[in-house]
Amino acid sequence: QVQVVESGGGVVQAGGSLRLSCLYFGRRFGSYGMGWFRQAVGKEREFVAAISWMAGNTLYTDSVKGRFTISRDNAKNTVYLQMNSLKPEDTAVYYCAVDLTGGANSGPASYRYWGQGTQVTVSS
DSSP: OOEEEEEOOEEEETTOOEEEEEEEEOSSOOOOEEEEEEEOTTSOOEEEEEEOTTSSOEEEOGGGTTTEEEEEEGGGTEEEEEEOSOOGGGOEEEEEEEETTOSOOOOGGGOOEEOOOEEEEEEO
16 A cells, blocks of 8 residues: 655735745655545546656646646655646645555546545636
8 A cells, every 4th residue: 555645735816936846755655656536526536647667657637737837856765846837727636645656647447546536726
């Protein structure tokens, strides 16, 4: 089992920035791919960004390209999502997840372990 804890959410004005952090705890050091997903009220969970275990590959959904950046620090077992130029439509609970294949994948079925989420609210 890998435990996953997100932090950094909050309330921000449109155009502002937030940085989310995802700290993960495993029974061994693993070559995990990592992803960020989000779910707005009344909507399905959607893919946001993913990063492979050595950060050689990243993947973003079109709506966040140029605004969000996923990165990682494997020595700290931490993944980040830097979110700039935030829009009200970015409002959602953001979830971090662990992909045991080590790749950068967009499909939620690729992810074995999930955090509880952190709320991001962007006001207009």
